[in-house]
Amino acid sequence: MIARYRLLGGQICNPCYSWLRRHPAPCPHCTHTRVLAHLDARGIAVCSPCAGQPGRFGCRTCGREESLQGSHCAPCRLDSRLSALLDDGTGNVAESLRPLHSYLLAVGGSDTVLKWIRREPVPSILRAMATGTAALSHQTLDALAPSTKLRYFRRTLMSAGVLPEIDVFLHDLETYGTRLFATLPAAHSALLGRFFRWRMLPLIRRSLQGRTLTSPMFSARRAQLRYISEFLQWLDTHGMTIETVDQPAIDRFVSADRVRQQIGPFVTWAVQERIAPKVAVTTIRSRGAGSHLSDPDLAEITARVLADETIPLPTRLITLFAVVFAQPVEASIALTRNQVVDGSAAMTMTFARTPIPVPDRLAALVRAQLRELDARPSRHPDTHGWLFPGTMPNQHVTAASIELVASRHGLALRHFRSSRLQHFAHTVPASVLADVVGVTADTAYRRSVDAGGAWRDYPPLRDIEESQRSLQKFHSPEPGFRR
Numbered sequence: 001m002i003a004r005y006r007l008l009g010g011q012i013c014n015p016c017y018s019w020l021r022r023h024p025a026p027c028p029h030c031t032h033t034r035v036l037a038h039l040d041a042r043g044i045a046v047c048s049p050c051a052g053q054p055g056r057f058g059c060r061t062c063g064r065e066e067s068l069q070g071s072h073c074a075p076c077r078l079d080s081r082l083s084a085l086l087d088d089g090t091g092n093v094a095e096s097l098r099p100l101h102s103y104l105l106a107v108g109g110s111d112t113v114l115k116w117i118r119r120e121p122v123p124s125i126l127r128a129m130a131t132g133t134a135a136l137s138h139q140t141l142d143a144l145a146p147s148t149k150l151r152y153f154r155r156t157l158m159s160a161g162v163l164p165e166i167d168v169f170l171h172d173l174e175t176y177g178t179r180l181f182a183t184l185p186a187a188h189s190a191l192l193g194r195f196f197r198w199r200m201l202p203l204i205r206r207s208l209q210g211r212t213l214t215s216p217m218f219s220a221r222r223a224q225l226r227y228i229s230e231f232l233q234w235l236d237t238h239g240m241t242i243e244t245v246d247q248p249a250i251d252r253f254v255s256a257d258r259v260r261q262q263i264g265p266f267v268t269w270a271v272q273e274r275i276a277p278k279v280a281v282t283t284i285r286s287r288g289a290g291s292h293l294s295d296p297d298l299a300e301i302t303a304r305v306l307a308d309e310t311i312p313l314p315t316r317l318i319t320l321f322a323v324v325f326a327q328p329v330e331a332s333i334a335l336t337r338n339q340v341v342d343g344s345a346a347m348t349m350t351f352a353r354t355p356i357p358v359p360d361r362l363a364a365l366v367r368a369q370l371r372e373l374d375a376r377p378s379r380h381p382d383t384h385g386w387l388f389p390g391t392m393p394n395q396h397v398t399a400a401s402i403e404l405v406a407s408r409h410g411l412a413l414r415h416f417r418s419s420r421l422q423h424f425a426h427t428v429p430a431s432v433l434a435d436v437v438g439v440t441a442d443t444a445y446r447r448s449v450d451a452g453g454a455w456r457d458y459p460p461l462r463d464i465e466e467s468q469r470s471l472q473k474f475h476s477p478e479p480g481f482r483r
Helices: 014-022 074-085 095-106 110-116 122-131 138-142 148-160 168-182 186-208 215-237 247-255 258-272 295-307 313-325 329-333 360-375 399-408 413-427 430-437 441-451 464-475
Strands: 003-007 010-013 348-350 355-357
Touching: 003 014, 010 014, 074 095, 074 110, 074 122, 095 122, 095 148, 122 138, 138 148, 148 168, 168 186, 168 215, 186 215, 186 258, 215 247, 215 258, 215 399, 247 258, 295 313, 295 360, 295 413, 313 329, 313 360, 313 399, 313 413, 329 399, 329 413, 399 413
Parallel strands: none
Antiparallel strands: 003 010, 348 355
């Protein structure tokens, strides 16, 4: 290796020079973050000004020596690239895209943004929007092939304020339906489109109650549409239509693959609309992960997760929320910082309506997560204040990503949560279970009856003091929290 540069009191090679430029640090003399490429009289690495040497590393635009990329720092290079990309043809950033220009410069992580704006279809679409050859609209994005990359692009434009806010997954579901119907025979397209627009979408919107569709819900409804289209094609193959189908045919189609039970809502709707004869899909419900874990088993899992620092902190916390407070993954990932109260008294968290005291060791992990969020540079503004922010702009982490990491560590979050909920249902009044855990009153009552709980016949609680006394039962996993 040829030594090309005279720095640090000697000759250094190209790889060492590149490493030096990529790793600026606070100078021990002036405390400014710069490339420490020279030695002082005591042999300590210092910056060029403190060594009395001419500067050679500073960005040619702003002079800073951090995040260097060639002759410029990443923020200045990003500004230059964005200005060229969003140029409306007059040498200026297009008026409609100026908020995006400011947003991408402000979010931090310039290196990452630089890579993002180089990956198609981002540069070609932004260039077309800037010059007016493509409209700045959701419809322009709808013409692209659906993907996670496109979803990220759309959310970024929304977060920057250049596109109106929409329910992205619900919008994607509608787009998927439109594309699917276009591939079907006319009769199938008309029938499935009618079910989709007049049955599926209204039910989804009512169930959301102002919330947005989640990724698992989107995937489930998309799969349901696909199975229904396969069912209609299967009927054609067997010389039948939805108007002439009989019960043996329904049973034959569903028995071939259990997931085909998902055509049930469509068949029920077709019968109600008097399109199909009186047939039905028999649903066989899964019993889940098997027998529930015992209380000592859950306490052992709690102790293990508390101690295992190899598990990423968000996964540890969401696992503990499942084991200790019977929280489903979908609820935990959507927690916000406002749901954590950490004052002079013990920390409390609100999962539903009633705040719950958090045991000390678990509270320490929650505080560590809050500190990590405060120290982490945010790539996108977080208007929700998520406790577990995700990679998508303004979105929390996904359930799939948490469960994937958990599975690698042998953690079955849904089984843990179901087991803890079963223990609560056996010992806690249904009304308290609903108020604290967040399940519906009907679900809490059914769980209590199934568990043979001592409180299954207890009337709905209205007395606050009695409710607070009942909350003490939520500390059953305390053996895992030896203080």
